[in-house]
Amino acid sequence: GAGVxxxxxxxxxxxxxxxxxxxxxxxxxxxxxxxxxSLGQGxxxxxxxxxxxAPDKSGLPSDRFSAERTGGSVSTLTIQRTQQxxxxxxxxxxxxxxxxxxxxxxxxxxxTVT
Amino acid sequence: GNSVTQMEGPVxxxxxxxxxxxxxxxxxxxxxxxxxxxxxxxxLQLLLKATKADDKxxxxxxxxxxxxETTSFHLEKGSVQVxxxxxxxxxxxxxxxxxxxxxxxxxxxKA
Numbered sequence: 016g017a018g019v020x021x022x023x024x025x026x027x028x029x030x031x032x033x034x035x036x037x038x039x040x041x042x043x044x045x046x047x048x049x050x051x052x053s054l055g056q057g058x059x060x061x062x063x064x065x066x067x068x069a070p071d072k073s074g075l076p077s078d079r080f081s082a083e084r085t086g087g088s089v090s091t092l093t094i095q096r097t098q099q100x101x102x103x104x105x106x107x108x109x110x111x112x113x114x115x116x117x118x119x120x121x122x123x124x125x126x127t128v129t
Numbered sequence: 130g131n132s133v134t135q136m137e138g139p140v141x142x143x144x145x146x147x148x149x150x151x152x153x154x155x156x157x158x159x160x161x162x163x164x165x166x167x168x169x170x171x172x173l174q175l176l177l178k179a180t181k182a183d184d185k186x187x188x189x190x191x192x193x194x195x196x197x198e199t200t201s202f203h204l205e206k207g208s209v210q211v212x213x214x215x216x217x218x219x220x221x222x223x224x225x226x227x228x229x230x231x232x233x234x235x236x237x238x239k240a
Binding site: 019046048050056057058060063065071106108112113114115116117118119120121122123 | 160161163171172173174175178180218221222223224225226227228229230231232233
């Protein structure tokens with residue numbers, strides 16, 4: 016079946032502009048995660064959604080970052096007033112449940128802020 | 130808080146060499162432990178997992194044993210191939226919904 020998809024695959028934007036990154040999880044997966052991977056770094060947790068529960072936003076680096084998940088499926092990560100330090104690969108993953116379950120990752124969106 | 134520490138890379142080996150990538154963790158309770166792999170140009174994918182002490186996860190010739198006494202989950206393979214060149218991430222599932230990833234270890238295998 017279809018895996019996790021993300022769009023766009025690449026995004027170049029000017030400093031100060033807003034960007035939206037989209038994630039389509041695997042159908043039936045209740046948990047959805049966003050991570051950020053900077054060059055040569057590990058994965059930085061940003062946010063997760065589980066079913067209809069309130070999302071855990073504890074990893075969002077600033078109030079310029081927000082995310083929503085509509086209908087328990089598609090998720091959008093929005094970065095307002097982008098800064099050069101926001102340049103990274105943004106990864107989305109979904110899973111059947113909690114942290115004991117395998118996470119399935121999308122190919123990522125490479126964001127470059129000029 | 131919970132954390133994962135893995136050996137820094139890059140690790141460069143010749144084909145058929147023995148591989149060890151060290152991973153240690155700090156956690157309360159009984160976390161699940163994972164190794165994920167990211168091949169060049171591809172997304173992360175699960176390599177293996179272990180959910181309780183003394184469990185051994187294995188896949189594609191790789192193995193890792195959940196050692197609670199040493200809080201470790203070292204990744205091993207007896208004979209690496211060029212196709213194993215990738216970045217390997219150790220990860221810990223903390224019992225809730227959050228998974229904590231190590232910084233990753235890049236492996237280069239030379240023919």
